[in-house]
Amino acid sequence: MKRAAALLLAVLAGCGGSGQTSDWERANPDLLDTAATSAANVVKPPALPRAENLTEVYISATSTFKYFVDRSSLYVDYKQKEIRYVLLARSPSGVENVSYEAIKCPDMHRIYAVGAAGGKWVTRGSDWQQIQRTTAVTVPHVLARQFFCPHRDPLQSVAEGVDALQRGAHPLVYVEERPGPSGR
Numbered sequence: 147m148k149r150a151a152a153l154l155l156a157v158l159a160g161c162g163g164s165g166q167t168s169d170w171e172r173a174n175p176d177l178l179d180t181a182a183t184s185a186a187n188v189v190k191p192p193a194l195p196r197a198e199n200l201t202e203v204y205i206s207a208t209s210t211f212k213y214f215v216d217r218s219s220l221y222v223d224y225k226q227k228e229i230r231y232v233l234l235a236r237s238p239s240g241v242e243n244v245s246y247e248a249i250k251c252p253d254m255h256r257i258y259a260v261g262a263a264g265g266k267w268v269t270r271g272s273d274w275q276q277i278q279r280t281t282a283v284t285v286p287h288v289l290a291r292q293f294f295c296p297h298r299d300p301l302q303s304v305a306e307g308v309d310a311l312q313r314g315a316h317p318l319v320y321v322e323e324r325p326g327p328s329g330r
Contacts, residue, residue: 191246191259191267192219195232201311203293206283212236213285215293219246220307222300227251229294229301230258233285247286252298253277255286292319 195216203213212235219232230248244261254274259267277286293310294301296318301307310316 189258195234205288210238217308220304222304224302227300249290249294251295251300
């Protein structure tokens with residue numbers, strides 16, 4: 147029995163990776179999951195949001211939740227085309243969910259951490275996901291198209307992102323007239 151177990155372990159050890167990298171892996175290193183699993187690349191979330199730093203973001207007329215981005219949490223890495231931010235989603239009954247997310251321009255999204263009870267972050271090693279445009283408008287879609295990736299290019303600075311949030315959209319993006327946060 148021990149001999150069979152040893153033989154099985156030897157066979158399984160021989161089934162490991164060949165050490166070779168495919169053409170796709172060489173061409174798309176940023177899409178591989180190594181960043182999410184590597185301890186050296188774990189992104190530390192910022193402080194949890196404070197009310198005075200929140201800016202409401204209009205998503206759609208059919209959205210029952212209200213969404214806010216913490217201006218003080220914005221992080222821009224122009225070379226990597228990545229914008230990180232803290233998002234607060236508030237339900238009509240006042241329940242709030244907080245997440246630390248990122249958009250990679252023009253159309254990728256990931257969640258780094260979510261807020262937990264006791265004012266702490268719980269990190270999530272999610273992969274980059276394609277932002278899908280479906281019949282329902284999603285928060286990542288709106289943030290990418292109207293605020294953080296004007297004309298599919300990333301913001302160049304945090305100040306540019308804060309300005310876009312305060313204006314209600316990036317100045318290079320045409321947005322139809324819509325009601326402001328107070329419903330006007």
